[in-house]
Amino acid sequence: MEQSEVVEALGALAHHTRIEVFGLLxxxxxxxxxxxxxxxxxxxxxxxLSFHLKELKHAGLVSAExxxxxxxxxxxxxxMSELLTFLTxxxxxGAPECAPLLRKASR
Amino acid sequence: MEQSEVVEALGALAHHTRIEVFGLLxxxxxxxxxxxxxxxxxxxxxxxLSFHLKELKHAGLVSAExxxxxxxxxxxxxxMSELLTFLTxxxxxGAPECAPLLRKASR
DNA sequence: ATCATTGTTCGATAGTTATTGAACTATGGA
DNA sequence: TCCATAGTTCAATAACTATCGAACAATGAT
Numbered sequence: 508m509e510q511s512e513v514v515e516a517l518g519a520l521a522h523h524t525r526i527e528v529f530g531l532l533x534x535x536x537x538x539x540x541x542x543x544x545x546x547x548x549x550x551x552x553x554x555x556l557s558f559h560l561k562e563l564k565h566a567g568l569v570s571a572e573x574x575x576x577x578x579x580x581x582x583x584x585x586x587m588s589e590l591l592t593f594l595t596x597x598x599x600x601g602a603p604e605c606a607p608l609l610r611k612a613s614r
Numbered sequence: 615m616e617q618s619e620v621v622e623a624l625g626a627l628a629h630h631t632r633i634e635v636f637g638l639l640x641x642x643x644x645x646x647x648x649x650x651x652x653x654x655x656x657x658x659x660x661x662x663l664s665f666h667l668k669e670l671k672h673a674g675l676v677s678a679e680x681x682x683x684x685x686x687x688x689x690x691x692x693x694m695s696e697l698l699t700f701l702t703x704x705x706x707x708g709a710p711e712c713a714p715l716l717r718k719a720s721r
Numbered sequence: 722a723t724c725a726t727t728g729t730t731c732g733a734t735a736g737t738t739a740t741t742g743a744a745c746t747a748t749g750g751a
Numbered sequence: 752t753c754c755a756t757a758g759t760t761c762a763a764t765a766a767c768t769a770t771c772g773a774a775c776a777a778t779g780a781t
Contacts, residue, residue: 514629517624518628520621521625522625523618523621524739526617543756577756590701591702591713592714594627594694599694600640604695650727660727660728663728664730665729665770682727684726
């Protein structure tokens with residue numbers, strides 16, 4: 508993952524609503540959730556949610572698929588994984604003080 | 615780390631200049647770097663850098679100490695560690711598909 | 722005391738992001 | 752075909768963010 512993509516992904520997650528949405532989609536698992544279910548769950552207007560989902564999608568953190576009348580959104584686990592890898596390896600230079608899991612693994 | 619702090623930290627890192635600055639300070643190690651050395655390295659104006667350092671500091675990702683005429687900035691490894699922990703555990707719900715290091719550890 | 726160095730703050734400006742409701746598109750059902 | 756449902760897009764607005772250079776503080780040297 509390039510730094511520019513990392514910056515986009517970080518920006519996409521750097522918002523209360525969007526980190527909630529992403530977490531919800533992760534918890535929903537591979538089946539994903541229809542946009543309407545997300546907006547019900549988080550109690551927000553369809554158009555605002557649509558805006559935020561577009562941001563997440565543009566950053567590559569979620570994908571969308573039309574199923575019937577619904578747009579089903581899914582978390583893109585791979586993108587999150589690459590983001591965490593970048594933060595750990597490139598940004599933190601592999602420093603174990605930064606990376607809780609590296610510390611855990613070395614115990 | 616609270617979600618609101620996580621959002622702040624993500625926002626602080628979600629900028630080309632600031633992720634560079636943070637990486638530079640991580641690589642500089644515990645001694646840190648004077649602001650002037652950072653602006654030399656990244657070739658930017660003092661006032662713009664000062665703005666970005668303030669953002670990082672406000673988000674808790676770096677600390678500053680006056681030493682002589684310099685302000686020495688240091689990466690806050692603990693904050694980064696907490697950020698990665700939040701993303702892995704809370705946001706990703708501990709899903710191994712999200713967390714490269716969890717996968718690595720389980721092999 | 723005076724001056725140079727090192728950074729920060731301020732005001733102006735430009736650009737970006739978030740929110741709202743109304744209009745619109747696409748799909749499926751009667 | 753006509754209607755209801757599910758979402759997206761659009762325009763307007765407000766709020767926030769980034770950049771610049773000039774002015775300002777704080778420190779250290781002469």
